[in-house]
Amino acid sequence: MAHTTESKPVKITLRTPSDLSQQATARVADALNxxxxxxxxxxxxxxxxxxxxxxxxxxxxxxxLDEQGEQIFGMTDDIAERVRKIGQTTLRSIGQIAKLQRIRDNDDAFVSAQHMLEELRDDNLALASRMREAHDVCDEAGDVASASLLENWIDETERRAWFLFEATRTE
Structure with missing residues (x-):
């Protein structure tokens, strides 16, 4: 955990017990955050x-979209708590989210329903791909619990993408 002084962040060890190495948990946190x-x-x-x-x-x-939003929000606490369980720190602010996010915002005043669904489909597919990358990191680190969670989230994410795809079909 880092405390911010006026000049620079200071690293503090959490000392959370884990049979995974500090380097392994740091890599997993760097993938999950x-x-x-x-x-x-x-x-x-x-x-x-x-x-x-x-x-x-x-x-x-x-x-x-209400149902999908609930499912997506439901993952957030599990991801953050997993990072903490392995002795690492997680997101602290909207600003940190903005720095780390790869899903692009859409601030357009009007977006057609078709475009909304297509954009969310593509975002879910990109998220599933990034989850697979994180899964590889977890496998390399020997973190089977994080890998197992990711497998379930990948399935949920692919299901959302499938529903969005089917809703945008024109034939």
Whole structure:
């Protein structure tokens, strides 16, 4: 954990017991914290599109995005707590999320329903890919618990992408 002084951050050891090495837990945290930032960014984008949905399929899409938003938000606490369980620190602010996120925000005043669903589909697919990369880091570190969680989240993320894909089909 780092305390910020006026000049520079100071590193403090948490001393959380783990049979994983300090280097292994640091690598896992370095893989999970950006995922957590992406998850928060995807959650907020999903809720943004949920709030601003319009068009002939409003009700169905509005409910779909509400359900997906709840699922995405549900991952955030598990990711952060996993980082803490292995003795590392996690996100502390919106500013830190902004620095680490790879899911792009969409601040457009109007986005069509079709474009919303396509953008969320692509974001979910990108998140699943990054989860696989984090899974590889966890495997290399011997962190089977984090890898196991990631496997479930990958499945959930692929399901969201599939639903969004099917909702955007034109045939």
């Amino acid at each position: 950006p995922l957590l930032a992406d998850t928060f960014a995807l959650y907020l984008k999903t809720k943004n599109f949920h709030w601003h949905m319009s068009g002939p399929h409003f009700r169905d899409y509005h409910l779909l």
